[in-house]
Amino acid sequence: MANGKKYFGTDGIRGEVGKGVITPEFVLRLGWAAGRVFSKQGRGKILIGKDTRISGYMFESVLEAGLAAAGCDSLMVGVIPTPAVAYLTRAFHCDAGIVISASHNPFYDNGIKFFSADGTKLPDEIEFAIEAELDKQIVTASSELLGKARRIDDAHGRYVEFCKSTSGYLNLEGLNIVLDCAHGATYDVAPKVFRELGATVQVIGVSPNGQNINEQVGSTHPAALQKAVLEHNADLGIAFDGDGDRLLMVDHQGQAVDGDELLFILAKHLKQKGKLDGGIVGTLMTNLGLEVSLKKLGLELVRANVGDRYVMEQLNERNWIVGGENSGHLVCKHVTSTGDGIVAALQVLCALRETDQTLAQAKTGMRKFPQVMINVKLAKKLDVLALPAVQEAVARAELELAESGRILLRPSGTEPVVRVMVEGEDVTQVKSVCGSLAKQVEQAVANT
Structure with missing residues (x-):
């Protein structure tokens, strides 16, 4: 990986279930490796949550088994938003938190995210340490040192109260809101938070079946929420993604x-x-x-x-x-x-x-600039930004935009493409510059 790690990306480990590393065998080893790292200061205690994907049941079990084999206790909180795991990890004074989720991805993907004891993403040195343990053979702790697992029954209630407290227990009486919970991890807690603060709440995307997470609902598919806000004559709508760490809002006119x-x-x-x-x-x-x-x-x-x-x-x-x-x-x-x-x-x-x-x-104080993005496919691994022809093309495009726009060339972290993005005040100029620049980048790539 570009970050020098074998398994960890920028947001944990993610992929299609049953392929690559997203398998029961690997996640068992990952649980053991994490347990080894977090229990080095004594007996470890790890909190585990998940979203609504059907594969979460399988990975929850093997993670707990791997942690137990390493001598680490598990606190199981079930389906709950990713940020709730960050909060509860702190609240229960755990050594780390683990979330089984692939966020806004479709149900057939899944992943593992980690939080540190203070509810933040793991530092690089801890991820490197876990990877080092992953390359070792699993050695089960002696029987008297094996980890235990227990369920936390009031996790949802604790998180609901935490969310309300961050707003100073804001009074939402008189506000008509539509929530889209993406058939994901917020389906139970989000309606409770807003109703308990006094809002009138309509809901969509609150019937998870293990396979419908993010399916035409949630923050990545706002059309369903826009329609519901207008149908209910609501003051606004709020859409979350599958694991609840993102949001998109819709105003009373149905605008995202x-x-x-x-x-x-x-x-x-x-x-x-x-x-x-x-x-x-x-x-x-x-x-x-x-x-x-x-x-x-x-x-x-x-x-x-x-x-x-x-x-x-x-x-x-x-x-x-x-x-x-x-x-x-x-x-x-x-x-x-x-x-x-x-x-x-x-x-x-x-x-x-x-x-x-x-x-x-x-939102009226901010005007979004028109933005156009074109993906240029790469037949081979290539540092496109280092090509002189590309550098010259970008310089010419920047000169044309002058001070009224911005250009960004960004290689994708997941696909063999480079994204050519142009934004500026004039939409006609932006489209023209982006189209021309994309062709020049494509030509430069073809000539290498």
């Missing part, structure tokens, strides 16, 4: 409000309250419109690499509190330790309540 626009609403509100110094962390894909709008507020936008891990690194380095991705993975560090769809939604609702604005009104 993405992560960049939600970041603008949060930043503007926190700035007005005197709680935001410095700026916001976005990514290479963050819309130029957000950068321009933040500048008008006297706030800086710093772009991290794509991935919430890199957003969090920049937030920690600068001691800033808010950042995220246009996909809706938002981090509110002043109230929690990781990206959390429910908590981020509540922070947006706090801003709307305190300013007495609708979602549509709150």
Whole structure:
């Protein structure tokens, strides 16, 4: 992998069930390896949660067996959002937390994510240590040292109370909301949070069957929520992804409000309250419109690499509190330790309540720039950005856009393509520049 690791990507280990490493045999070894690493300071204690995929039952069992073989105890919390595992890992003083989920991917994929004892993503050195153990033969601890497993029956209630507390127990009476839970991990807890805070709540995507997670619902398929908001004459809608760490919102007119626009609403509100110094962390894909709008507020936008891990690194380095991705993975560090769809939604609702604005009104201070992206296929592994012809083509395109646009060439981490992205004020110019640049990149690749 590009990060120098054999198995871990930017967000754990993920793939199609039954293929590659996403097999019962590998996950058993992964549980043992993690148990070995986390129990080196004594008897380890690991919290395990999952989303609604049918394969979660299988991987939950083998993970627990692997941990037990290494002498590590397991606390099982069942189906629960990924950020809930981060919170509960801290609350139960565990050595680590594990989530069985492939987030917004279809049901036939699955993966394993880890959290540290303080509810953050694992540092590189721990992931390298787990990988080192994975290459060893499993050695079962002696019988008196084997780990035990127990279920935590009140995990959902604890997380619901935590979410409510992050908003200062915001009063949502009089607010009509539609929630789309993607047939995923938020299907039970999210409606409880918003109803207990007083909102009138309509729900879709709350009937998981193990195979319908993210299927035409959730933050990656907003059409279902847009339709439901209009049908119910709701004030707004909130969609989560399969594991609950992302969100997308829909205003009363049925218009989608993405992560960049939600970041603008949060930043503007926190700035007005005197709680935001410095700026916001976005990514290479963050819309130029957000950068321009933040500048008008006297706030800086710093772009991290794509991935919430890199957003969090920049937030920690600068001691800033808010950042995220246009996909809706938002981090509110002043109230929690990781990206959390429910908590981020509540922070947006706090801003709307305190300013007495609708979602549509709150986002008007930001105009998204038109953005066009074309994928150029690669027949072989190639450092496209190092090709002189590509560098020259990018320089010419940047000259044409002048100060009114931005160009990004980004190799995909999952497909043999390079993404050519252009954004700017004029949509006609953006389309023209992107199309021309993509052809030049394609030609340069063909000539190597």
